[in-house]
Amino acid sequence: MGVRVQREDFDIGAEIAHVSKEGKDVGGIASFVGVVRGGEGPDAISAMTLEHYPGMTEKELGRIEAEALARWPISASLIVHRYGRLVPGDNIVLVVTASRHRRAAFEACEFLVDWLKTKAPFWKNEEASDGERWVAAHGDDDEAAARWNK
């Protein structure tokens, strides 16, 4: 179990191995890495900066993780979220869930990722050829997170 918010990149293999060893009776480890999309054309961004609220972010991520552990039989989990300036291809977030059963690992992982994308206290500033702008909260992601309330 663990939550980290950091400027530095993370070592995906080392983090997954650690979660796998930490859990008891683990049969499968699901994980997700979110990366900065580059893309082409006028919408392409050259960089993004994630701002956060130190202290509150960790609390909220800890709550999300506790909720996942209450809903699925997860034996170990980890959330690592970066902040600061990131360029296309950079890792943003890592979520790892280990369980006896693969279904629980997948569902808890997807639940956490959906939640992080909508509820985690981060603000995104994107840099593109026409300048920089703060990204507005949008509806698609809220819909994805709402799935879990049904």
Place this chain on the structure above:
Amino acid sequence: MGVRVQREDFDIGAEIAHVSKEGKDVGGIASFVGVVRGGEGPDAISAMTLEHYPGMTEKELGRIEAEALARWPISASLIVHRYGRLVPGDNIVLVVTASRHRRAAFEACEFLVDWLKTKAPFWKNEEASDGERWVAAHGDDDEAAARWNK
């Protein structure tokens, strides 16, 4: 895109990084690692040996991967499956799917893992305190794979 069947362990972090770089316009990478469960009590196994049909296994895994790529917008993927004798805690299988959208990455990854657990031509021989035995095909996993035919 790729399929490997090998005796050696795999480097999860390196494989995920490779898939992430290979894909175009990747926003998220889902992955799953299946490991040998240890457990305790009379059902606990001390080791398992996976036998396979060299040549046919690779073909079937390639077909599974092609099916996933046809069903979801996946920009890069990888399946690595081990064979031979494995002990509790050892990695068995790695599935990695990269996509522009996290939902596609998760669904394709889970689809592949369900399929691998039921349809891939592997036979499992388990060693326990009372000797060794060939595992019989069972119904739970077939049910999980059947979800995708609905």
Place this chain on the structure above:
Amino acid sequence: MNILYFASIREKIGRAEEDVSPPPAVTDVGKLIEWLKRRGPDYELALGDMRAVRVAVNQEHVRLDHPVHAGDEIALFPPVTGG
């Protein structure tokens, strides 16, 4: 009380943090924001559209009727956009 500003609100107000001592009539979050908006056009610009302002008191999300006290850590920020 200590006020923290984040993201576009921080940029518009021109600072990340400040210590303020509002009068005793400022008893809840809504009244605090009204009081802040009277401090100048930057505040008015940053906090004018309340649909785009979220508030945390002592690192918990709260509504406008949540009480505020001396010593509280109060954060004002736009809706989060996730990671």
Place this chain on the structure above:
Amino acid sequence: MNILYFASIREKIGRAEEDVSPPPAVTDVGKLIEWLKRRGPDYELALGDMRAVRVAVNQEHVRLDHPVHAGDEIALFPPVTGG
């Protein structure tokens, strides 16, 4: 034709692979298995319960009525148990 045995079937027959030359009357998978079963009690034991035997011809899963020819690679194995 080359016959491959896997897992419990391999163990019961006592070999992983063999080259066989069945008579011309052996035209499909079902007839090949019947012919193999007459080769000895190990074969009878391994292939007696056809519900537990799966067949691939040239690395494709097939049914019992699939034709077999000289030069084919024929694999007999129990239902797969996955990874």
